[in-house]
Amino acid sequence: MAENEGIWFIKLTEFYKVAELAQIPEEGSKVIDFMRKEIALFRHAGKVYALDNLCPHRQAPLSTGEIADGAVLCPWHKARFDLATGKGLPGPHRADIGCYQVEIVNDDIMLKR
Numbered sequence: 001m002a003e004n005e006g007i008w009f010i011k012l013t014e015f016y017k018v019a020e021l022a023q024i025p026e027e028g029s030k031v032i033d034f035m036r037k038e039i040a041l042f043r044h045a046g047k048v049y050a051l052d053n054l055c056p057h058r059q060a061p062l063s064t065g066e067i068a069d070g071a072v073l074c075p076w077h078k079a080r081f082d083l084a085t086g087k088g089l090p091g092p093h094r095a096d097i098g099c100y101q102v103e104i105v106n107d108d109i110m111l112k113r
């Protein structure tokens, strides 16, 4: 008898397709609207990350910031945010931003609600 026989597992997937990999160049970004928020998708070192697009300091669009060493640099006053966690890194204006769970299914980019 299989270990899980007779038990129904219901996986409630809360991931939604928001873009396709081909829409984001390597080391580039794309802005999407997701759940009424402006989200920046970043493609860096073979992975895709999703963060709030607006910098918490003065609302600069982080999607236009430079990506380096696993972080994005705010284009206006140089705050840095970790791509994987949204944590503010040491710098002139340190605050955390929203970070969203990403899954790649085939070539589709999925975000968790």
Ligand code: FES
Pocket: 055, 056, 057, 058, 059, 060, 074, 075, 076, 077, 078, 079, 093
């Ligand atoms: S707007 Fe991003 S650090 Fe000022």
